[in-house]
Amino acid sequence: xxxxxxxxxxxxxxxxxxxxxxxxxxxxxxxxxxxxxxxxxxxxxxxxxxxxxxxxxxxxxxxxxxxxxxxxxxxxxxxxxxxxxxxxxxxxxxxxxxxxxxxxxxxxxxxxxxxxxxxxxxxxxxxxxxxxxxxxxxxxxxxxxxxxxxxxxxxxxxxxxxxxxxxxxxxxxxxxxxxxxxxxxxxxxxxxxxxxxxxxxxxxxxxxxxxxxxxxxxxxxxxxxxxxxxxxxxxxxxxxxxxxxxxxxxxxxxxxxxxxxxxxxxxxxxxxxxxxxxxxxxxxxxxxxxxxxxxxxxxxxxxxxxxxxxxxxxxxxxxxxxxxxxxxxxxxxxxxxxxxxxxxxxxxxxxxxxxxxxxxxxxxxxxxxxxxxxxxxxxxxxxxxxxxxxxxxxxxxxxxxxxxxxxxxxxxxxxxxxxxxxxxxxxxxxxxxxxxxxxxxxxxxxxxxxxxxxxxxxxxxxxxxxxxxxxxxxxxxxxxxxxxxxxxxxxxxxxxxxxxxxxxxxxxxxxxxxxxxxxxxxxxxxxxxxxxxxxxxxxxxxxxxxxxxxxxxxxxxxxxxxxxxxxxxxxxxxxxxxxxxxxxxxxxxxxxxxxxxxxxxxxxxxxxxxxxxxxxxxxxxxxxxxxxxxxxxxxxxxxxxxxxxxxxxxxxxxxxxxxxxxxxxxxxxxxxxxxxxxxxxxxxxxxxxxxxxxxxxxxxxxxxxxxxxxxxxxxxxxxxxxxxxxxxxxxxxxxxxxxxxxxxxxxxxxxxxxxxxxxxxxxxxxxxxxxxxxxxxxxxxxxxxxxxxxxxxxxxxxxxxxxxxxxxxxxxxxxxxxxxxxxxxxxxxxxxxxxxxxxxxxxxxxxxxxxxxxxxxxxxxxxxxxxxxxxxxxxxxxxxxxxxxxxxxxxxxxxxxxxxxxxxxxxxxxxxxxxxxxxxxxxxxxxxxxx
Numbered sequence: 001x002x003x004x005x006x007x008x009x010x011x012x013x014x015x016x017x018x019x020x021x022x023x024x025x026x027x028x029x030x031x032x033x034x035x036x037x038x039x040x041x042x043x044x045x046x047x048x049x050x051x052x053x054x055x056x057x058x059x060x061x062x063x064x065x066x067x068x069x070x071x072x073x074x075x076x077x078x079x080x081x082x083x084x085x086x087x088x089x090x091x092x093x094x095x096x097x098x099x100x101x102x103x104x105x106x107x108x109x110x111x112x113x114x115x116x117x118x119x120x121x122x123x124x125x126x127x128x129x130x131x132x133x134x135x136x137x138x139x140x141x142x143x144x145x146x147x148x149x150x151x152x153x154x155x156x157x158x159x160x161x162x163x164x165x166x167x168x169x170x171x172x173x174x175x176x177x178x179x180x181x182x183x184x185x186x187x188x189x190x191x192x193x194x195x196x197x198x199x200x201x202x203x204x205x206x207x208x209x210x211x212x213x214x215x216x217x218x219x220x221x222x223x224x225x226x227x228x229x230x231x232x233x234x235x236x237x238x239x240x241x242x243x244x245x246x247x248x249x250x251x252x253x254x255x256x257x258x259x260x261x262x263x264x265x266x267x268x269x270x271x272x273x274x275x276x277x278x279x280x281x282x283x284x285x286x287x288x289x290x291x292x293x294x295x296x297x298x299x300x301x302x303x304x305x306x307x308x309x310x311x312x313x314x315x316x317x318x319x320x321x322x323x324x325x326x327x328x329x330x331x332x333x334x335x336x337x338x339x340x341x342x343x344x345x346x347x348x349x350x351x352x353x354x355x356x357x358x359x360x361x362x363x364x365x366x367x368x369x370x371x372x373x374x375x376x377x378x379x380x381x382x383x384x385x386x387x388x389x390x391x392x393x394x395x396x397x398x399x400x401x402x403x404x405x406x407x408x409x410x411x412x413x414x415x416x417x418x419x420x421x422x423x424x425x426x427x428x429x430x431x432x433x434x435x436x437x438x439x440x441x442x443x444x445x446x447x448x449x450x451x452x453x454x455x456x457x458x459x460x461x462x463x464x465x466x467x468x469x470x471x472x473x474x475x476x477x478x479x480x481x482x483x484x485x486x487x488x489x490x491x492x493x494x495x496x497x498x499x500x501x502x503x504x505x506x507x508x509x510x511x512x513x514x515x516x517x518x519x520x521x522x523x524x525x526x527x528x529x530x531x532x533x534x535x536x537x538x539x540x541x542x543x544x545x546x547x548x549x550x551x552x553x554x555x556x557x558x559x560x561x562x563x564x565x566x567x568x569x570x571x572x573x574x575x576x577x578x579x580x581x582x583x584x585x586x587x588x589x590x591x592x593x594x595x596x597x598x599x600x601x602x603x604x605x606x607x608x609x610x611x612x613x614x615x616x617x618x619x620x621x622x623x624x625x626x627x628x629x630x631x632x633x634x635x636x637x638x639x640x641x642x643x644x645x646x647x648x649x650x651x652x653x654x655x656x657x658x659x660x661x662x663x664x665x666x667x668x669x670x671x672x673x674x675x676x677x678x679x680x681x682x683x684x685x686x687x688x689x690x691x692x693x694x695x696x697x698x699x700x701x702x703x704x705x706x707x708x709x710x711x712x713x714x715x716x717x718x719x720x721x722x723x724x725x726x727x728x729x730x731x732x733x734x735x736x737x738x739x740x741x742x743x744x745x746x747x748x749x750x751x752x753x754x755x756x757x758x759x760x761x762x763x764x765x766x767x768x769x770x771x772x773x774x775x776x777x778x779x780x781x782x783x784x785x786x787x788x789x790x791x792x793x794x795x796x797x798x799x800x801x802x803x804x805x806x807x808x809x810x811x812x813x814x815x816x817x818x819x820x821x822x823x824x825x826x827x828x829x830x831x832x833x834x835x836x837x838x839x840x841x842x843x844x845x846x847x848x849x850x851x852x853x854x855x856x857x858x859x860x861x862x863x864x865x866x867x868x869x870x871x872x873x874x875x876x877x878x879x880x881x882x883x884x885x886x887x888x889x890x891x892x893x894x895x896x897x898x899x900x901x902x903x904x905x906x907x908x909x910x911x912x913x914x915x916x917x918x919x920x921x922x923x924x925x926x927x928x929x930x931x
Contacts, residue, residue, distance in 0.1 A: 051260045052227045052240040056201035059258050063183040067201055067258075070167030070185040079181035086180045086196055086262035088272045164195040167256075182259050188244070189254040197266045198244040198257025200224055205253035205464060207431075210245065211379060213267060213671055214238040214596035218387070218432060218525070218571075219251045236621055236644040237267065238596055247671060252431070271647050271671055292728075292795050300739075307743050314746040321752075340727045344775040348720040355712045356704040358687065364699035366724070367682040369717030370663050371589060372788050374710065375654060375676070377668035378595035378605055380686055382707055383571040385669075387432040389440035390572060391524060393515055394565030395501050402444060410499040414564045415441045417529050419448040420455060421472045421483035433525065436569050437485075455481065458537065473537075480534040484561065488516040491528035496560030499531075507563050516566055523604025524568030530561045570601070573608050580708035581610045587714065588787025592640050594650050594666075594676075596621075599643040606641045613640075621645035624652070632656045650676040663788070667702075667710065669694050684710060711784075719779035721789070727774045729800055730849035731767055734842040736808030738762060741815050741838060753819050753834045757891055761881065762835075765874045766842040773867035777850050798852070803918070810914055811841045814907045822900075832882055832893045833904060839878050840908040843871050848915035853922055856912075 051059055060067050071079070164177040167185040177195040180186065186198055194208065200222050207219040214237050223241055237245065244250075244257055246266040263269055304325045311321035345366060349359035359365055379385055392399045394410050405411050419441035424430030438448065455474035463470035469486025484491055498507040512528075519526045584591050593606045599618045606612035619635065621644045627635060629652075636656045645653075650666075654676045657664045666673070666680035674697040677683030685698035686705040695701050702709050738759060745753050789797070796804070815838045822830035846867070850859055862868065882893045896904065 050235075050240075051199045052235070052243045055226055056199060056224050056242075056258065059199040059260065060201070063258060063260070065183040065185065065258060067185065067256075068167075069170035071181070071183050072169050076168065076179070076181055076184065079183060080179065083181050083262055083265075085178045086259075087178045088264065088269055164192075180259055180262055182262055184259045186257050186259060187254075188250050188257065190250050190252050192250045194244045194246055194248045194250065194257075196246050196259045196263075197261035199260050200242050200244055200255055200257045202256035203253065204255060205462060206250065206255035207252040208244055209249045209251045210238060211385075213245055213248060222255060236596065237646060238644070268671065271675060303739055303743065307739070310743070310746050311752055314752075316752055340771055340775060341724055343772060344720050344723050344727075347775055348716050352700075352713055352716050355716075356702065356706065356709050357713045358701040358703055359699070360695075360701060361699040364682050366717050366720045367663070367699070368665060368710075368714045369719070369721045370788055371665040371682060371714070371717075372662045373590045373592060373657050374584060374665045374667065375592045375594050375650075375657075375680070376666075376707065377673050378593055378597055378602060379571060380669045380705060381667050382577045382593065382609060382611075383573055383605060385571060385705075387436040387525075387569050388572045389436050389567055390570045391519060391522075391568035392565055393519065393568075398515070398519075407445075408501055409503075410501065410564050411444070413499060413531055414529055415444045415446040416451055416455070417483040417485065417531055417564060418567070419446045419451055420457065420474060421470060421485050421529075422448065433527070433569060437527075437567065440567075475537055478536065480537045482532045482534070484530045484532075485527050488513065488526055488528040488566065491530055491561075492516070492563070494561045495528075495530050495563040498563040504562060512563065512566070519566060519568045521600055522568070523598075523601040524570050527567050527569070529564040529567060531564060532561050570604070573605055574707060576706065576708035578609050580711045583711045583784060584714075585610070587784045589714070590640075592642070592653075594642045594645060594653060596645060597643060602641050602643040611640055616640060618643050621649050624649050629656070633659055636660065647671075647673075647675050651679055654679050665710070667707070669705070673697075684713075715779065715784055718783050722780070722783070723775050723777050725795065725800065726777060726849050726852070727771050728795060729803060729852070730774065730842075730846050731771055733804045733807040734766055734811070734845055735763075736804060737811035737815070737838065737841070740808055740812030741834070744812060745816060745819070748816060748820075750816065750819055750823070753816070753831065754838070755831075755892060758831075758835050761891060762839050762842070765877050766839060766846075769870035770843065770846045770867065770874055773864065773870040774846070774849065776866045777864050780851060780854060800852075803852075807845060807911070807915060811838065811845065811911055814841060814910060818904060818907055821903075827900065829894045829896055829900060832896060833900060835891075835893065836878060836882060836896065836901070836904045837907050840875065840905065841911045843874055844908045844912040845915065847871065848912055848919070851919070853919055855916055855919055855923075 054062075056067065065071055162177060163174055164180055165172055165174055165187040166180060167173075167187070168175075172187055180196050184196075185201070186195060188194065188198075188206070200206070201224055203222050203224055206222040208222055209219045220238065220241060222244060225242060227235065227239065227241055243260075244255075246261075246268040261267075261269075264273060308321055308325035311325070312318065345363065348365045352359055352365065376382055390400065392402050392414075394414055399405065402411070418437045422434045422438050422441075424434035424438045429435070441448070455476050457472050458475050458480070459473040461467070461471040463486065467486070468490035469484055471482055471484045473480055473482045484494075492509050492512055495507045495509065497504045498512075516526045516528070581591050591609075591611050593602060593609075593611050595602050599620055603612060603616075603618045606616070606618075607614070612618070617639065618641045619639045621642070624632065624642065624645060632652060633656045636653060637660060642649075642653060650673065654664050654666055658679075658681070663681045665682045665684055666676045667684040667686075668674075668677055669686035671694065673685075673694050677685060677694060678697040682700065683698035684700045684702060685694040687695065687701045687703040688705040700713065738754075741753060742759075745751065794801075815834045818837045819830050819834040822833045827833065848856060850856065850864060850867070881887045881891050883895050888894065
């Protein structure tokens with residue numbers, strides 16, 4: 001105790017095992033100053049030395065535990081006070097009311113609320129109610145998305161095993177997994193969920209499915225032998241074969257392990273910590289609308305103040321001019337915009353659901369239309385997440401299609417070996433590799449049930465990490481045959497001959513080693529298949545594999561192990577994924593593969609899909625770890641495949657792309673993907689094969705686990721953004737026309753042309769249903785033949801603001817011309833005339849707003865029936881406003897004569913003609929530029 005400097009009477013309390021001097025100091029400080037012991041979790045549980053680099057005995061010594069008896073109950077209680085419960089902690093979160101109140105802090109929402117108050121002041125309670133409904137709807141959507149991180153962490157907690165078997169004082173007991181502590185000895189068997197991070201100290205054919213953490217579809221065989229890396233930092237989770245991780249599943253065998261980390265100190269806990277980070281990821285649309293709202297509100301208020309001052313100078317009464325200015329301010333702000341956005345997103349979400357995409361966060365629907373990078377996990381996303389036999393080397397040749405090779409040798413014996421030297425069931429259950437081999441044999445016409453009748457299994461030597469091969473013995477009419485499969489380096493040295501179509505020949509092991517190496521370099525898992533004939537059935541039980549396999553055994557030289565062939569297996573790409581990648585490239589989206597799998601496998605799959613060009617480089621997690629943040633930001637713009645990466649590194653990749661100004665979509669299905677899914681501008685999880693953690697952290701869920709579905713979702717996202725732009729184009733040009741009309745009339749020596757009630761009526765009948773109907777506009781054919789919009793691009797980019805200005809001025813000019821003409825001819829209906837022209841010109845404008853480029857006639861009159869119905873209804877309502885007596889009294893209008901109405905309609909038609917000419921010029925210029 002003199003080492004740490006605290007009083008000696010703390011020695012008994014500090015007697016718990018300390019892995020480092022730093023840990024001892026921390027414990028003593030906690031006890032001496034009365035600090036909470038569970039705060040110790042902020043100190044690393046281990047120094048640079050890793051548990052997988054030392055033996056199980058050394059691990060037990062460091063953790064002061066007994067491999068045979070485990071911890072005592074008293075010691076476990078002491079350690080629980082220091083390490084805390086073996087559970088995933090929930091992140092701190094604000095109360096629901098504070099989260100809900102925060103949704104009203106957005107500037108556009110404040111402007112809308114002010115508009116609602118003004119509308120109520122002007123005697124328009126319907127407008128006030130509509131605005132409040134829109135604001136509340138948006139608040140509910142924002143409130144919902146605040147819980148994403150919390151739900152993801154809750155899903156992580158559900159992954160923890162509720163019960164576990166552990167050794168306490170020499171007895172195997174079942175205890176709550178939350179009560180486990182570092183140093184406990186845990187017992188594992190097939191079907192168990194690993195309750196904490198373990199250093200394995202006993203393994204009997206133990207295999208663990210780590211796909212949710214590493215992304216590898218193949219279960220990992222575990223052993224007790226230490227593992228070292230070269231270079232040291234190059235050892236990924238999937239390579240640590242003597243360690244088991246919390247939340248993974250034991251698929252085969254049994255074993256024991258020493259808990260080295262519990263709770264939030266586990267790899268699963270680290271992921272929970274990454275998820276519990278404050279994020280403020282806003283969609284491109286949200287950013288653009290926020291900017292648009294600020295500029296719009298400030299501009300509208302400034303213009304209305306100028307109009308108010310100009311009206312007073314021209315002699316308009318103060319009260320009337322104030323009401324006119326206020327009405328104009330309300331009209332200038334498109335209060336229907338949030339409703340249009342919400343409806344457009346909801347309609348898009350419904351269409352995407354029909355295309356097998358579930359939208360968890362409504363604003364994310366549009367985000368896909370703006371993404372520039374799609375970072376995709378490999379396993380289960382780009383691949384089928386199911387092993388397949390894709391290549392066979394036999395008879396001196398390599399075959400990718402073996403359906404027509406015939407029934408002669410060596411194929412007959414080879415496929416018989418694949419079927420019989422196999423423990424998978426016929427319904428596809430079992431080790432993924434064995435299932436793939438059994439399916440390949442069945443496809444070639446070799447049914448195991450039939451073969452077993454003539455070649456029943458009488459003995460076997462199971463696969464294990466030492467032998468790395470499996471041998472089965474089968475009786476056949478008084479004789480016997482042994483089949484062996486395993487890693488090439490474990491089988492080929494035992495072969496003396498090879499079976500070809502011409503018979504048995506001398507086996508060339510160096511040449512076959514080269515073939516196996518070439519196949520492995522192509523990303524395949526390679527296995528060698530061999531057999532041996534016996535003139536009689538060996539004595540049973542067979543004591544070891546030597547009698548069945550080794551041609552060097554005494555008395556067996558006449559019957560050596562005969563090589564049959566090499567088989568290459570892979571989790572193959574989805575058939576539709578290659579087309580989806582091609583469409584992404586055509587649409588200007590860069591696909592990137594990020595996986596925890598082996599670099600060679602990742603390179604092979606990426607090459608087949610078109611993600612990685614010939615000669616492309618694969619960056620490993622170890623290489624990425626050596627890069628600084630600035631260096632990574634440079635590399636991410638050229639690297640297309642990352643392999644052997646951990647969750648924190650996936651997060652770094654996404655963040656680096658975002659710092660370069662890219663909008664990133666991240667797809668994935670495992671726990672290891674969850675932090676990056678949450679950080680990305682849009683997270684896309686797999687619905688069928690994905691984990692709850694990934695789904696809860698994501699914005700979209702692909703119900704069919706099909707990468708190609710992302711293409712359809714991206715198309716829908718662009719479609720939604722296009723329709724929102726069309727609405728903005730229409731409503732801003734129309735609203736600006738009202739402002740220009742009121743603003744320019746006094747300057748031209750004309751009286752203020754409209755009453756406040758006229759402005760509110762125009763705002764009601766033109767901004768409402770016609771604007772909403774634009775959300776139903778079908779998508780244009782060129783939608784996926786253009787690049788994504790730059791993330792920094794304004795909502796008014798691409799000439800939209802110029803269009804808004806000149807169309808607004810055109811409508812205002814035609815309206816003022818109708819006023820001047822009517823006053824010049826002595827008509828008493830001049831105010832009704834300008835009122836009608838201004839209203840119906842906006843209907844002509846909305847019909848042309850259906851496309852920024854395509855002509856109205858090429859789109860077709862009946863392709864958007866909701867818009868056609870809304871325009872018709874608005875026309876009827878306007879006719880009622882000038883011909884229906886009750887509305888005449890309210891709106892202070894007078895009936896127009898047939899000639900006056902025809903004159904007004906003719907002016908409105910000029911708007912339609914002018915905009916169609918503009919689109920014709922745009923098309924002509926585009927065609928010329930692309931010749």
